[in-house]
Amino acid sequence: MEKNTIKHLYIHIPFCQKKCPYCDFYSIATKDKNIKKEYLKALIKELNYYKNQVGFNLKTLYFGGGSPLTLGIDKLKILIKNLKITNKTEITIEINPEHLENTKNIIKSLKDIGFNRISIGVQTLKKSILKELKRFYNLEKLEQNIKEIKKLKINFSLDFMFGLPNQKIEDLKKDLNFVKKHKIKHVSFYLFTVSDRKPYKLPKEEIIQKMFKLIDKYLTKNKYVHYEVSNFAKYGFFSKHNLAYWSRKEYLGLGVGAHSFLNKKRFWKIKNLKEYIKNPKKVKAEKINKEKKDKEKIMLGLRLLEKGINKNLIKDLENLEYLKKYKLIKIIKNKVKINRQKTYLIDSIVEELI
Numbered sequence: 001m002e003k004n005t006i007k008h009l010y011i012h013i014p015f016c017q018k019k020c021p022y023c024d025f026y027s028i029a030t031k032d033k034n035i036k037k038e039y040l041k042a043l044i045k046e047l048n049y050y051k052n053q054v055g056f057n058l059k060t061l062y063f064g065g066g067s068p069l070t071l072g073i074d075k076l077k078i079l080i081k082n083l084k085i086t087n088k089t090e091i092t093i094e095i096n097p098e099h100l101e102n103t104k105n106i107i108k109s110l111k112d113i114g115f116n117r118i119s120i121g122v123q124t125l126k127k128s129i130l131k132e133l134k135r136f137y138n139l140e141k142l143e144q145n146i147k148e149i150k151k152l153k154i155n156f157s158l159d160f161m162f163g164l165p166n167q168k169i170e171d172l173k174k175d176l177n178f179v180k181k182h183k184i185k186h187v188s189f190y191l192f193t194v195s196d197r198k199p200y201k202l203p204k205e206e207i208i209q210k211m212f213k214l215i216d217k218y219l220t221k222n223k224y225v226h227y228e229v230s231n232f233a234k235y236g237f238f239s240k241h242n243l244a245y246w247s248r249k250e251y252l253g254l255g256v257g258a259h260s261f262l263n264k265k266r267f268w269k270i271k272n273l274k275e276y277i278k279n280p281k282k283v284k285a286e287k288i289n290k291e292k293k294d295k296e297k298i299m300l301g302l303r304l305l306e307k308g309i310n311k312n313l314i315k316d317l318e319n320l321e322y323l324k325k326y327k328l329i330k331i332i333k334n335k336v337k338i339n340r341q342k343t344y345l346i347d348s349i350v351e352e353l354i
């Protein structure tokens with residue numbers, strides 16, 4: 001049988017300098033060098049296991065976390081050396097703004113080992129909100145750092161959150177103005193979501209709806225393409241890696257808690273660092289049958305605003321008409337697309353259609 005080829009690879013680095021109280025991503029705060037060494041060993045063991053079974057021809061490689069830089073440049077370099085990359089591979093790393101203090105050196109080292117895209121977690125430019133989120137970085141220096149990054153000619157994206165504790169529309173406007181002023185090519189705006197809302201004073205539902213509309217209107221007016229529910233970019237700067245997920249392309253995820261989609265199976269590792277280090281090959285798996293496949297096509301396809309989904313995937317035509325009547329979706333020829341300004345309702349829309 002012909003060997004399957006991995007085109008998209010995700011590597012999870014579960015370390016942070018400190019744990020943010022609102023974050024549900026699998027990560028732990030540690031300075032323990034030993035555990036990082038062991039983690040690197042486990043990652044390479046897992047990689048070698050797959051190398052024996054599948055081929056690698058990487059179009060995209062994504063280091064997410066956690067805060068991948070906290071693994072150390074030397075270890076990231078070892079990982080990349082173990083992978084076949086070309087000068088066409090999109091190689092992204094997520095970075096916390098506070099790790100960019102020495103911007104020039106860090107970006108140069110990252111470029112030297114092959115990275116050509118970085119994603120920076122700005123979150124918001126409002127100092128008092130950052131303080132509430134227990135995020136501490138030098139806001140004044142961020143502007144300077146961004147200018148420096150531009151000079152160093154590396155693609156970059158900024159992450160923002162909205163619907164934050166005590167956030168006002170005016171605060172969001174300042175974040176949007178910053179994106180415009182610095183001609184940022186790619187930006188994500190995530191709705192702040194927490195499992196325990198108690199400690200936070202979150203904006204009312206109607207304010208959140210206004211925020212969603214403002215983000216869409218402001219950015220599309222400024223020639224950004226709202227290409228996915230939370231993602232906006234100038235043409236040519238879409239995230240190829242994330243597009244692969246939303247387009248249901250196969251990918252491999254290495255590291256603790258990472259998910260994969262290969263040979264019509266979705267499989268994942270449990271979120272337990274010690275267990276992963278002990279046995280990095282252990283996975284839980286789910287086979288994707290025709291029914292699941294169609295549901296995934298609806299769930300993922302609707303996220304891509306321009307692409308949409310084929311109408312014949314929808315069984316419940318009554319619900320489809322209902323959503324159309326209330327302008328939540330539009331039907332163009334044989335395609336169903338979500339209405340740009342209603343993307344905040346994506347979960348409920350999908351629920352009606354699957």
Ligand SMILES: C[S@@+](CC[C@H](N)C(=O)[O-])C[C@H]1O[C@@H](n2cnc3c(N)ncnc32)[C@H](O)[C@@H]1O
Binds near residue numbers: 025065194
């Ligand atoms: C994997 S996280 C980590 C990135 C990096 N460690 C940082 O904090 O800057 C990627 C992005 O997810 C978003 N995020 C994290 N927690 C979130 C939450 N509770 N609700 C919405 N977005 C969240 C943030 O915008 C963050 O930059």
Ligand code: SF4
Binds near residue numbers: 017019020023027096
């Ligand atoms: S630094 Fe980023 S990944 Fe780490 S806990 Fe905070 S938000 Fe989560």
